[in-house]
Amino acid sequence: MENILELKNIVKSFDDKKIHQGLTFTLKHGETIGLLGRSGTGKSVLLRSIIGLEQIDSGEILFHEQRLDLLTEQQLYPVRTRISYSFQNAALFDSISVFENLAYPLFEHTNLAEAEVEKRVMEALQMVDLTESRDLMPSDLSGGMQKRIGMARAMILNPEILLFDEPTAGLDPVNIEMVIETIEKFKAQGISGILVTHDISTAKRVCDRILILNEGKIGFTGTVDEFEGSDDPFVKSFLL
Amino acid sequence: MIGHFKENMTVLGEITILSKDFLKCMFTRPFYWGRLYEQILQLGVGSLSITIVIGVVTGLVMTLQFGYGLAKFGGTLYVPAIVSLSLMRELAPIFTSLLIAGRIGSGISAEIGAMNVTQQIDAIRALGTNPIRVLVVPRVLATVISLPLLTTLSAFMGILGGLSIAYSEFSMPAGFYINKVLSSVGLTDVFGSMFKCAFFGFIIAIVACYRGFQTKEGTKGVGQATTWVVVTTSIVILISDFFLSKLLILLFD
Numbered sequence: 362m363e364n365i366l367e368l369k370n371i372v373k374s375f376d377d378k379k380i381h382q383g384l385t386f387t388l389k390h391g392e393t394i395g396l397l398g399r400s401g402t403g404k405s406v407l408l409r410s411i412i413g414l415e416q417i418d419s420g421e422i423l424f425h426e427q428r429l430d431l432l433t434e435q436q437l438y439p440v441r442t443r444i445s446y447s448f449q450n451a452a453l454f455d456s457i458s459v460f461e462n463l464a465y466p467l468f469e470h471t472n473l474a475e476a477e478v479e480k481r482v483m484e485a486l487q488m489v490d491l492t493e494s495r496d497l498m499p500s501d502l503s504g505g506m507q508k509r510i511g512m513a514r515a516m517i518l519n520p521e522i523l524l525f526d527e528p529t530a531g532l533d534p535v536n537i538e539m540v541i542e543t544i545e546k547f548k549a550q551g552i553s554g555i556l557v558t559h560d561i562s563t564a565k566r567v568c569d570r571i572l573i574l575n576e577g578k579i580g581f582t583g584t585v586d587e588f589e590g591s592d593d594p595f596v597k598s599f600l601l
Numbered sequence: 602m603i604g605h606f607k608e609n610m611t612v613l614g615e616i617t618i619l620s621k622d623f624l625k626c627m628f629t630r631p632f633y634w635g636r637l638y639e640q641i642l643q644l645g646v647g648s649l650s651i652t653i654v655i656g657v658v659t660g661l662v663m664t665l666q667f668g669y670g671l672a673k674f675g676g677t678l679y680v681p682a683i684v685s686l687s688l689m690r691e692l693a694p695i696f697t698s699l700l701i702a703g704r705i706g707s708g709i710s711a712e713i714g715a716m717n718v719t720q721q722i723d724a725i726r727a728l729g730t731n732p733i734r735v736l737v738v739p740r741v742l743a744t745v746i747s748l749p750l751l752t753t754l755s756a757f758m759g760i761l762g763g764l765s766i767a768y769s770e771f772s773m774p775a776g777f778y779i780n781k782v783l784s785s786v787g788l789t790d791v792f793g794s795m796f797k798c799a800f801f802g803f804i805i806a807i808v809a810c811y812r813g814f815q816t817k818e819g820t821k822g823v824g825q826a827t828t829w830v831v832v833t834t835s836i837v838i839l840i841s842d843f844f845l846s847k848l849l850i851l852l853f854d
Contacts, residue, residue: 409723412727414723414726414727427694434726439729441726441727441729442728442729443729445728446727448720448723448724448727450717450719450720452720452721452723452724452727453721453724454716454721454724455719463711465728465730466728469631469728469730470729514728578645
């Protein structure tokens with residue numbers, strides 16, 4: 362499988378606090394990577410850095426061999442239609458309806474007719490099993506529903522990579538199952554993904570490879586089987 | 602002291618950069634006509650009633666005070682000219698702008714600030730769109746368009762208020778009052794006032810948008826942002842009014 366995304370020697374700090382100290386890894390086409398690590402190890406910062414919401418101090422971020430870290434905000438806009446970000450808190454626009462939230466990227470980046478936009482939005486809602494919510498406001502939705510709508514909005518432009526920031530955090534088992542099923546559907550479509558999570562069972566179920574961040578570096582990388590079979594006490598501490 | 606000065610200079614620099622980006626986005630595609638219309642309705646039309654009240658009350662009070670004050674010197678006849686000129690040149694622009702700074706400025710900074718702390722601004726960026734184009738351009742333009750119109754309406758209502766007091770309290774004929782107003786207030790006064798208010802509108806909206814984007818620390822930060830915007834824009838309006846008035850006098854008087 363070809364590399365779709367490459368991160369080389371990423372260094373990032375906030376004032377004196379070093380977050381990443383030379384992270385290097387690749388994401389292959391169609392692959393889903395689970396990014397684990399204790400709180401504050403910079404998992405979300407890494408996702409934000411990939412799409413340029415945070416600037417890295419040094420290193421290289423290559424998407425199809427294009428250096429993303431050298432692009433201006435303006436130049437990053439088209440890239441962000443190909444690498445989507447699903448926010449931890451969904452970050453839905455709270456002043457417009459669910460339908461308008463999903464239609465927003467389509468109106469911005471395509472010349473589709475209104476009927477076609479409606480069709481695409483309904484397909485996306487169908488994918489997350491929330492067709493009945495199309496006219497509701499985000500505040501009318503539960504946390505789990507908001508996350509699924511956020512995912513639907515992230516995938517509506519058919520991106521090549523989806524970045525999931527703790528999609529199951531704070532959800533009950535029923536909603537977690539629904540979120541996992543949604544991620545599995547994206548995966549079945551061949552979309553690559555990076556999944557930041559503390560939920561080991563979700564990571565084991567949907568990820569092809571696990572990466573664990575530790576003190577700004579990659580403490581472990583391997584397949585799910587290698588993760589489960591590891592004798593390393595650091596890795597084992599995540600499996601307890 | 603030096604640290605505070607540097608901090609203020611940084612804020613000024615960042616507002617200048619935001620203004621530059623606003624101009625760049627305003628003259629490039631896509632332009633959100635729908636959002637501009639929506640903002641004019643929300644910011645401009647939504648401020649109509651309060652603007653009318655302020656205008657009428659100012660006209661009533663001014664005419665009352667000047668009427669009785671000047672009566673002692675036999676100068677009641679000058680009341681229409683004094684009231685209409687001061688309303689058109691200074692009172693309506695300043696009162697309306699300060700009112701709008703409180704109503705619209707705080708509203709814009711609270712809305713954008715809340716969007717910022719809930720990552721909605723990041724979502725706009727993550728979806729490949731420019732928050733300045735989506736949020737700043739419609740709000741700034743709506744304020745720049747609405748404020749001069751609101752001010753002119755306010756001044757007009759103030760003059761009408763003055764007419765009612767001049768007629769009822771000082772038995773001044775309506776025709777005389779209107780005639781005096783029309784001979785005192787020229788088009789340069791009206792357009793000068795509108796120009797000043799367009800400038801004030803720009804300051805109010807751009808500062809409010811800037812502070813909204815800078816908002817941190819959740820709801821507490823949103824509260825602090827709105828207070829900062831109202832205080833800062835009020836001071837800027839009052840100080841810049843002196844210089845703009847001086848400029849307009851130099852140009853037209």
